[in-house]
Amino acid sequence: MLSDHDHRLLKLIQQDCRLTPEELAIQTGLTVENITHKIREWEDQNVIVQYRPLINWERAGDESVSALIDVKVLPQRGYGFDKIARRLQKFPEIKAVYLMSGGYDLSLLIEGRTMQEVALFVAEKLAPLEHIQSTTTHFVLRRYKQDGIELISGDEAPQRLMISP
Amino acid sequence: MKRFLNPTVAGLPPSGIRKFFDLVATMKDVISLGVGEPDFVTPWTVRESGIFSLEQGQTMYTSNAGILELRQELARYLALTLGLIYNPESEMLVTVGASEAVDLAMRALLSPGDAALVPDPSYVSYAPCAIMTGADVRYVPTRASEQFRLRVEDLAKAYVPEAKLLVLSYPNNPTGAIMTRKDLLPIAEFVRAHDLLVLSDEIYSDLTYEGSHTAFASLPGMWERTLHLSGFSKSYAMTGWRIGYVAGHPDLIQAMTRIHQYTILCAPITAQVAAIEALRSAETAKQEMVAAYDRRRRLLVHGFREMGLSCFEPLGAFYVFPDITATKLSSEEFAEQLLHEEKVAVVPGTAFGPSGEGHIRCSYAYSTEQLEEALKRISRFVWRRL
Numbered sequence: 272m273l274s275d276h277d278h279r280l281l282k283l284i285q286q287d288c289r290l291t292p293e294e295l296a297i298q299t300g301l302t303v304e305n306i307t308h309k310i311r312e313w314e315d316q317n318v319i320v321q322y323r324p325l326i327n328w329e330r331a332g333d334e335s336v337s338a339l340i341d342v343k344v345l346p347q348r349g350y351g352f353d354k355i356a357r358r359l360q361k362f363p364e365i366k367a368v369y370l371m372s373g374g375y376d377l378s379l380l381i382e383g384r385t386m387q388e389v390a391l392f393v394a395e396k397l398a399p400l401e402h403i404q405s406t407t408t409h410f411v412l413r414r415y416k417q418d419g420i421e422l423i424s425g426d427e428a429p430q431r432l433m434i435s436p
Numbered sequence: 437m438k439r440f441l442n443p444t445v446a447g448l449p450p451s452g453i454r455k456f457f458d459l460v461a462t463m464k465d466v467i468s469l470g471v472g473e474p475d476f477v478t479p480w481t482v483r484e485s486g487i488f489s490l491e492q493g494q495t496m497y498t499s500n501a502g503i504l505e506l507r508q509e510l511a512r513y514l515a516l517t518l519g520l521i522y523n524p525e526s527e528m529l530v531t532v533g534a535s536e537a538v539d540l541a542m543r544a545l546l547s548p549g550d551a552a553l554v555p556d557p558s559y560v561s562y563a564p565c566a567i568m569t570g571a572d573v574r575y576v577p578t579r580a581s582e583q584f585r586l587r588v589e590d591l592a593k594a595y596v597p598e599a600k601l602l603v604l605s606y607p608n609n610p611t612g613a614i615m616t617r618k619d620l621l622p623i624a625e626f627v628r629a630h631d632l633l634v635l636s637d638e639i640y641s642d643l644t645y646e647g648s649h650t651a652f653a654s655l656p657g658m659w660e661r662t663l664h665l666s667g668f669s670k671s672y673a674m675t676g677w678r679i680g681y682v683a684g685h686p687d688l689i690q691a692m693t694r695i696h697q698y699t700i701l702c703a704p705i706t707a708q709v710a711a712i713e714a715l716r717s718a719e720t721a722k723q724e725m726v727a728a729y730d731r732r733r734r735l736l737v738h739g740f741r742e743m744g745l746s747c748f749e750p751l752g753a754f755y756v757f758p759d760i761t762a763t764k765l766s767s768e769e770f771a772e773q774l775l776h777e778e779k780v781a782v783v784p785g786t787a788f789g790p791s792g793e794g795h796i797r798c799s800y801a802y803s804t805e806q807l808e809e810a811l812k813r814i815s816r817f818v819w820r821r822l
Contacts, residue, residue, distance in 0.1 A: 433460045433461065436561070
């Protein structure tokens with residue numbers, strides 16, 4: 272069970288992984304040694320998997336596209352969905368693989384340079400795979416919010432008074 | 437035209453904050469730590485419920501005391517969080533900010549010749565509201581060496597037989613001081629022995645960073661003697677909605693409601709509807725804001741101590757109140773020179789009462805980036821003077 276302290280520390284690192292153990296110590300009241308130890312432990316256990324920024328590619332001028340693919344799969348005896356899911360996650364074009372409840376089985380996030388490239392990947396690589404019954408491709412037209420961060424807000428930050436009681 | 441003015445009003449000293457506000461307004465690129473309100477926007481679910489109520493056409497007056505549903509939610513909240521039991525039908529009044537409740541309480545209780553005991557330093561409006569009733573104000577000094585807690589010895593020194601009302605405001609603006617149950621018990625004993633009423637402004641109660649907040653009204657025998665004031669501004673980041681409330685003995689609430697019905701009629705309905713939503717579903721958002729304040733609090737205290745200033749650790753509200761006497765400047769000089777030299781705005785401690793001398797109030801309702809930049813500038817300024 273994750274303690275409150277640990278949960279808060281992880282959240283803080285998730286919000287800004289550039290904070291140094293010294294800075295984290297000042298803000299949390301924990302010791303630098305304690306924090307360094309915790310972080311190393313989480314890294315070893317793959318709790319902290321990677322440190323990387325959230326990039327707004329659209330704003331950066333990158334025009335690549337992504338799509339969410341609903342996939343219906345024939346589960347395999349003795350393996351369920353795991354075998355096909357593990358096979359799918361090897362494709363570098365596939366950025367995320369989720370097992371879903373509801374009308375289809377797997378949800379995939381695919382990225383490519385053009386719509387054509389994504390469509391071809393689905394038609395030539397994905398759909399013909401054994402045990403895949405059907406695919407439905409939904410292209411992402413715009414990202415408004417990702418990982419809890421609003422990418423497009425458009426609102427100007429409201430102004431507070433400079434001094435108030 | 438000044439001859440037409442009510443002499444009591446004409447004689448009110450201008451707010452120490454106002455003077456500084458005018459000065460800051462003339463300058464550009466100022467980083468301000470002078471704000472007494474959250475930097476967060478009201479949680480979306482709360483804003484959304486206000487918008488929806490407008491779409492539904494909820495644009496009428498409400499009952500004088502406020503929407504009953506809101507008072508019921510408040511009664512539940514006070515019982516669960518502070519162990520305070522109030523009847524929402526007769527012992528609660530929803531006001532236009534806790535500020536209105538301060539004014540109503542003073543007007544309902546004080547007459548010329550009475551005296552009010554006010555901790556010093558404390559929020560700017562207690563003394564003027566008391567003075568406007570014709571009552572006298574007796575300041576009770578508090579000190580950094582006592583973590584700015586109100587001590588019964590100081591209370592006894594300030595006491596006069598005319599004293600009728602004691603103001604308590606913990607967690608405190610501007611010092612960030614809190615009073616634990618143990619600290620409050622001797623005060624309660626004094627209140628009982630001297631037959632006082634207490635106006636306890638606990639608007640920062642949710643912003644307590646160590647231990648849990650003790651409501652003064654929850655102490656033995658204090659329920660009848662206490663008006664419990666609070667509001668949504670600080671803990672739910674709802675300053676502009678202007679919703680506060682007061683709970684207490686029905687005789688007192690009835691008298692305050694009478695003034696409220698003639699002067700205000702009711703708090704705005706949109707804001708009341710939003711406040712109901714805040715109590716029902718903004719707990720997580722509130723906890724996240726509290727956690728962020730707590731981190732910034734440590735950052736700021738650490739920063740001031742690093743630059744060689746003594747700074748007691750505030751355990752409530754969102755202010756630190758460092759001691760700047762090492763710079764050999766008065767509070768006002770420090771604040772003015774800091775503004776001119778480094779373009780950082782802080783509020784001189786004296787804006788909150790004479791015992792604020794030697795201190796400045798710095799709010800940490802800012803992003804850590806802003807706080808770090810402000811600390812850098814303040815330390816440059818301080819080092820030039822140490």
